[in-house]
Amino acid sequence: MASNQHKPKTRLSLRSSSTVRYGSMSSEQPDRNTSSVQTTSISLRRSYIAVAVLCYINLLNYMDRYTIAGVLLSIQKYFEIADSTSGLLQTVFICSFMFLAPIFGYLGDRYDRKLIMIAGLTVWIVTTLGSSFVKKSDFWVLVFTRALVGTGEASYSTIAPTIIGDLFTGNQRTLMISFFYIFIPVGSGLGYIMGATVANATGDWRWALRISPALGGLGLLLLMFLIPNPPRGASDTQGGATMESTSYIEDIKYLLKNRSFVWSSLGVTAMAFVTGALAFWTPTFLSRAQVTQGLRPPCNEEPCNPLDSYIFGAITVVTGVVGVFMGTYISKKLRVRLPNADPLICAVGMLSSSPCFFIAIILAATSIPATYTFIAIGETLLSLNWAILADILLYVVVPTRRATAEALQIMVCHLLGDAGSPYLIGAISDALKNYKPESLSWNFRRLEYGFLLCPFIGVLGGLFFLMTSLYIKEDRKAAELLTSGQAPAPPETSTESV
Numbered sequence: 001m002a003s004n005q006h007k008p009k010t011r012l013s014l015r016s017s018s019t020v021r022y023g024s025m026s027s028e029q030p031d032r033n034t035s036s037v038q039t040t041s042i043s044l045r046r047s048y049i050a051v052a053v054l055c056y057i058n059l060l061n062y063m064d065r066y067t068i069a070g071v072l073l074s075i076q077k078y079f080e081i082a083d084s085t086s087g088l089l090q091t092v093f094i095c096s097f098m099f100l101a102p103i104f105g106y107l108g109d110r111y112d113r114k115l116i117m118i119a120g121l122t123v124w125i126v127t128t129l130g131s132s133f134v135k136k137s138d139f140w141v142l143v144f145t146r147a148l149v150g151t152g153e154a155s156y157s158t159i160a161p162t163i164i165g166d167l168f169t170g171n172q173r174t175l176m177i178s179f180f181y182i183f184i185p186v187g188s189g190l191g192y193i194m195g196a197t198v199a200n201a202t203g204d205w206r207w208a209l210r211i212s213p214a215l216g217g218l219g220l221l222l223l224m225f226l227i228p229n230p231p232r233g234a235s236d237t238q239g240g241a242t243m244e245s246t247s248y249i250e251d252i253k254y255l256l257k258n259r260s261f262v263w264s265s266l267g268v269t270a271m272a273f274v275t276g277a278l279a280f281w282t283p284t285f286l287s288r289a290q291v292t293q294g295l296r297p298p299c300n301e302e303p304c305n306p307l308d309s310y311i312f313g314a315i316t317v318v319t320g321v322v323g324v325f326m327g328t329y330i331s332k333k334l335r336v337r338l339p340n341a342d343p344l345i346c347a348v349g350m351l352s353s354s355p356c357f358f359i360a361i362i363l364a365a366t367s368i369p370a371t372y373t374f375i376a377i378g379e380t381l382l383s384l385n386w387a388i389l390a391d392i393l394l395y396v397v398v399p400t401r402r403a404t405a406e407a408l409q410i411m412v413c414h415l416l417g418d419a420g421s422p423y424l425i426g427a428i429s430d431a432l433k434n435y436k437p438e439s440l441s442w443n444f445r446r447l448e449y450g451f452l453l454c455p456f457i458g459v460l461g462g463l464f465f466l467m468t469s470l471y472i473k474e475d476r477k478a479a480e481l482l483t484s485g486q487a488p489a490p491p492e493t494s495t496e497s498v
Contacts, residue, residue, distance in 0.1 A: 042228045047167040050227050051176050054160045055183050057121065057219040061153050062187025063194060063466020064128055064212040065093070068146070069280045069311065070195030071205040073287060073304035078205065079139045082433075083447065087426035090280050091419055092143050096150030101158050105407020108159040109400060114229045116155055121223060124218040132209035133494040155367040162402040165394045166230040171332060173394065178328040178387035185320020185383055188279055192313030196306030205497055232399050248461035251404045260396045260475040261345075261405060263468040267346060268389055268459025269413040274454045275382065276418020277425050278357070278375075279316075283308040284369065287450060288444040298440060313377050323349075323383020331388050339476075342392050343456060343468035346385045351462035353381035361448060392468075396475045398482050425450040 068089055069073070076086055111444035161180065168176050195208040205479055246254075255261055286308045290296045296305060327345060334341035355377030364371045396406040428450035436442035 022173045030046040035278050037148040042167060042230055046226075046228060050167060051164060051179060051200060053222045053226050054164065055220070057216075057223065058160065059154060059178055059183040059187040059190070060212050060216050060219055061124075061156060062184050063191040064124075064209075065150065065153070066191030066279055067195035067208050067212065068186045070192035070285065070306070070309040071199045072280070072284050073207050073299050074199055074205040075300060077301060077304065078136060081141075083426035083429040084423060085139075085426070087280065087423035088143060089146050090276070093146040093150045094276070094414045096147040096485070097154045097157075098150075098411045098419055100151055101407040101410040101414075103407075104155045105404040105410075108162065108403030108407070109251070110230070112229060113159045113163060113403070114223070115147065117159055117227075118220065118223055120152045120155025121216065121220050122152075124156075125213045125220065127151070127256075128209060128216070129213040132213075134206070150292075154410070158403055158407045160205070161390050161394070161406060163230060165402060166232060166399065167228075170312035174328060174332065174387065174391050177390045177394070178324055178435045181386040181390055182321055182324040184386055185324070186317050186380070187345045189313040189316030189318075189320065189329040192309040192316065194281065196309035196313070200306045222495035232402075241366035248404070250400050252408070254401060255397070255408055258396060258475055259471040260468050261393065261409075263464050264343065264346075264389065264392050264396075265409045265412050267350070267464035267468060268409060269417045270457050271350060271382065271385060271389075271414040271465060273421045273457045274353075274416030274461070275358070277421035277451070277454050281425055281447065281451065282375070283312050285444075285447050286312070286364065286368065288440075288447060289371070292365065292441050292444040295366070295368070296325075298354055311372060312375075315372065316379060319376050320378040320383045320386075323380040324386050326380070327384035327386070327388050330359055330384070331391070339473040340469040342388045342470050343465045346388055346392075346461045347465035347469065349381045349462075350458050350465060351445055353378040354458035354462070357380065357458065358452070361451050363442070364448065368463075390474070396472065396479050398479055398495075421454075425453070428453075 055243035075089070104116060104120070125147040127145050131142055131149070132144040134145070161177065164176050164180055194211055195205070196210040198211060199205040213252060266393060287299070287305065287363070288298075290308075291298050291467060299305065327349070330341055330345055334345070338344070356374045360371045360374035360378065363374065393405055393409065394402060425447070429446045433442075435446075
């Protein structure tokens with residue numbers, strides 16, 4: 001019997017090459033030169049603290065993103081701008097976010113993730129604070145600073161989930177991801193409430209933009225001292241595989257061939273379109289609806305009535321918490337018996353929320369309480385998806401390509417989703433303005449007609465998630481094999497042998 005030392009070592013590569021590279025898995029143990037950060041285990045207590053810090057910063061990111069929406073009526077009066085120009089504030093932020101995300105994804109798969117997040121958060125704090133000092137004659141300065149704010153979120157959103165993925169695995173990872181993503185709706189809702197409250201108390205909407213940077217300073221310190229820097233794939237490989245580098249082009253090719261990643265990314269894109277438009281315009285839309293019904297006078301000077309921002313913000317917080325935990329609970333119960341449960345839950349969430357939003361938009365002209373009710377139901381159903389979508393990406397993509405996958409998904413979903421939806425809704429509203437330029441009732445109706453695009457996009461997103469469910473089992477198994485290094489290597493050609 002041949003000695004074990006003469007047996008060929010098992011090698012699994014993401015490409016047919018005789019050299020094991022980044023993104024490849026080898027059954028060989030790391031050599032003695034592996035850095036300490038790659039071998040030192042991180043305690044469970046420190047991992048929980050890290051998740052708490054990451055959740056706090058995620059909360060601040062989304063508070064800042066939707067503070068603008070909470071004081072949008074006041075901004076429109078202050079700068080005397082139209083709906084399409086107002087939507088541009090969100091569009092430029094999302095555009096910088098999505099175009100920078102691939103850069104940070106590339107860096108996040110190759111360099112120190114903690115330092116990248118620290119640099120991005122610093123830029124976010126400085127630019128957000130700077131945008132709060134803009135003068136009435138300098139609207140385009142506000143547009144420019146809001147674009148720069150996207151730098152911070154691009155660096156953070158692409159990298160933070162991958163760190164959680166490297167600290168935990170299995171159901172524990174799903175739970176931690178749920179806690180992280182629950183702060184998207186919570187932060188969004190608090191952004192409306194905080195913006196409206198501060199603007200109403202001070203009489204100046206610009207003060208609303210100064211709260212998040214102050215809280216961000218604390219987040220920066222916590223990030224520096226409490227966040228570990230785990231090795232990529234630490235929770236998946238258990239030290240049984242060595243991960244090395246492939247080129248960025250090879251990473252992209254791998255992701256484009258991953259059908260679950262492609263279809264789920266298209267589903268996320270539709271979801272981003274809907275949530276981006278609703279989040280930005282709903283308080284303004286409902287305010288105009290109440291003016292049309294004679295329930296309140298039109299806003300002639302800022303600060304405008306913040307009641308709708310309060311109510312919509314509170315609804316977003318509550319439905320976000322309920323929806324995320326419901327989605328996580330249902331996923332945990334079903335995925336054992338149903339391998340494609342996760343994308344099916346996402347599909348049901350999208351397809352069932354769309355009619356709720358459609359009914360809410362139609363009822364806004366006659367019943368504000370009914371509108372809020374259907375918005376709450378729709379947001380709860382939509383929030384089922386937040387944590388599940390992040391978990392899908394983590395288990396269908398190998399650890400060394402997760403930051404790139406996060407970045408590519410962010411770029412696509414914002415490019416075709418919420419980068420354009422706030423501006424598009426505003427542009428439709430402005431295009432219809434000429435029919436009845438001075439009518440308060442028409443101000444509401446033209447925004448309503450633009451809003452009606454959202455439910456149809458939501459149905460399309462549900463169909464994309466149904467397509468994901470066809471491939472999720474196969475792609476998840478492939479990722480597990482690549483990560484564990486258990487699959488046989490492709491045969492080497494005779495040329496390579498020579």
